[in-house]
Amino acid sequence: NAGVMQNPRHLVRRRGQEARLRCSPMKGHSHVYWYRQLPEEGLKFMVYLQKENIIDESGMPKERFSAEFPKEGPSILRIQQVVRGDSAAYFCASSPYRDRAAFFGQGTRLTVV
Amino acid sequence: SQELEQSPQSLIVQEGKNLTINCTSSKTLYGLYWYKQKYGEGLIFLMMLQKGGEEKSHEKITAKLDEKKQQSSLHITASQPSHAGIYLCGARPLNYGGSQGNLIFGKGTKLSVKP
Numbered sequence: 001n002a003g004v005m006q007n008p009r010h011l012v013r014r015r016g017q018e019a020r021l022r023c024s025p026m027k028g029h030s031h032v033y034w035y036r037q038l039p040e041e042g043l044k045f046m047v048y049l050q051k052e053n054i055i056d057e058s059g060m061p062k063e064r065f066s067a068e069f070p071k072e073g074p075s076i077l078r079i080q081q082v083v084r085g086d087s088a089a090y091f092c093a094s095s096p097y098r099d100r101a102a103f104f105g106q107g108t109r110l111t112v113v
Numbered sequence: 114s115q116e117l118e119q120s121p122q123s124l125i126v127q128e129g130k131n132l133t134i135n136c137t138s139s140k141t142l143y144g145l146y147w148y149k150q151k152y153g154e155g156l157i158f159l160m161m162l163q164k165g166g167e168e169k170s171h172e173k174i175t176a177k178l179d180e181k182k183q184q185s186s187l188h189i190t191a192s193q194p195s196h197a198g199i200y201l202c203g204a205r206p207l208n209y210g211g212s213q214g215n216l217i218f219g220k221g222t223k224l225s226v227k228p
Binding site for chain 1 (some may be wrong): 144146154155176203217219220221
């Protein structure tokens with residue numbers, strides 16, 4: 001059973017471009033969580049999705065950021081018009097049910113130049 | 114809003130020594146999770162605690178959740194260099210008798226083990 005797969009592992013974007021981060025949850029997991037981690041800081045919750053639905057997006061910036069988890073295919077975290085402050089490691093996690101342990105991917109390291 | 118405080122922020126121990134990391138919540142928790150992160154990598158799930166007073170062990174690591182479900186400790190016995198990393202506690206806030214669903218995290222405890 002493959003773990004949570006995130007791609008790409010590293011992504012470089014120029015200011016103003018769009019960044020698309022993908023997350024394929026573990027088989028049988030329908031709950032997906034996205035987090036952002038800045039150097040020397042903790043994991044900040046961004047958004048919680050369950051197949052086609054956004055359950056909680058209280059940690060997501062209101063502008064430029066969006067997330068989806070379609071019926072078929074991976075979950076996507078999309079950042080439009082990236083700025084230098086968006087540079088961070090973005091982690092995705094998945095769980096089979098709402099209250100079970102979440103398993104993490106290896107992350108996507110976004111660098112905005 | 115729910116917050117998790119971890120202590121200490123960092124810890125350097127001699128190989129073979131025991132150590133304890135603490136995680137305190139500002140509110141009652143629905144569930145408490147411990148993870149380990151190596152630099153530049155994703156989080157590895159260690160243990161999950163849900164019941165007040167619950168204690169779980171895996172190899173040389175023991176985690177406990179207090180009766181009030183607001184404080185947890187992670188204890189490592191006879192530490193080894195392989196235990197080095199960042200330990201994070203995560204929790205699902207309690208909401209109307211159930212969980213809110215999302216997981217929040219403390220800032221982590223950086224553990225170094227000197228050979």
